[in-house]
Amino acid sequence: MRQRSKRYKKIKNILAQKKNFKLIDAIKILKETSTAHFIESIEFHSNLNINPKHSINKKKKYILLPYRTNRILKIAVLTKENNFNLALSAKADIVGNQDLIEKIIKKEIFFDILIATPEMIPELTKIGKILTLNRKMPSLKKGTITEDLENTINRFKEGKVTYKADKTGIIHAKIGSCNFKTLELIENFKTFYFSIKKDYSNLTKGNIFKTIYLCTTLSPAIKLDLSEFN
Template identity: 45%
Template sequence: MKKLNKRIQNNKQKVEKRLYHQKEAISLVKETADAKFVESIEVHVALSIDPKYSDQQLRSTLILPKGTGKTKRIAVLIASEAIKSEYLELADIIGSDDLIEAITRGELNFDILIATPDMMPKLAKLGRILGPKGLMPSPKAGTVTTDIWLTLQEFKKGKVEYRADKTGIVHLLIGKSNFTDSDLLENLVAIYTSIENNKPIGVKGRYFKTFHISSTMGPSIQLDISTLK
């Protein structure tokens, strides 16, 4: 424990109380991600929004150019007669009423649930199971679709959903500590651009407050937002 605390303190001392250029921040976050496992790299973006107002809520999706480095299990809920063999190439689980029964039993062996619109009424009763875990399909998340094949391809390529929490902060995984600097930078800029392009209509004045990047066990580093533009 003493070694761990010393390592954490040493890494904190490497971070100065100032804004970092995007490339400098990525280099430093990788340097301080020195745990004995591959750490995740996340961003935490504070916005000047109040999500209790409908015109200041932020929820969207984007495809991270270099993915997240995390493999996610995808389940597809679709009418049995509409199942196609090619879906099996990308989906980990495909089902109809049998999948609904499995979910009812609490069998949630997936990270993403994609459903066709006609199956949504059957899922309504499972909101109490899927909702708290963030697994309920929705159009905003891109998980309610009539084009299963395209949607599967997008999520396999690194499509992620993000939303601002009740305090107006977006938390998002952008990769792993073993990513190259250029790959992390590409994902970082993609996230900034997506959040900027999805600015809620109710936001007046300054939109971005702060933009931090950190690893699982590392210190938080504040970016100079102007270097992301």
């Protein structure tokens, strides 16, 4: 049987005292009981009142939170020479063509994300194995193969959060970390909450949210009192 930590049991005892918690109380509990040797993420999990099989619900959505939840990414762009100035003006860190491919093969360059324009897809075969091993292979699904370089680069640079309901109708997302201030986490939560409500409410009758839970990387989940947001 799995042994739970003292911290986990402590939170469980707190949760046993009531079923649902106010947002500010849930955040305070998570922050005050965070004792891991690393900065834990604070995660949002919500079961939505939708049909997850509907094609509209399968589309990815993006939101820019008031307080970014990730570091600034180093972005490389693989494209034709006539797009170089456009990519650089959009704040891409590295832009290239065959020279970029050679540097990737020789492992002379580092980046977090590689964005490619469609005409460069055949060239990706030369570095496909390297990129796949490092989980940096551009794809349409990830939005990293695109003709709209400017908006795509801006989206990744700004730290926008990507989200969509999974096949069971649940949305999972990071809304901050335990080292965020309480008010920063509240602002991120509310921005994310109202974005989901706007994107999905016209697809169902009644309340779009069945349940909302908050947790950290290692904690049990805390169920929120939805009446606070109605």
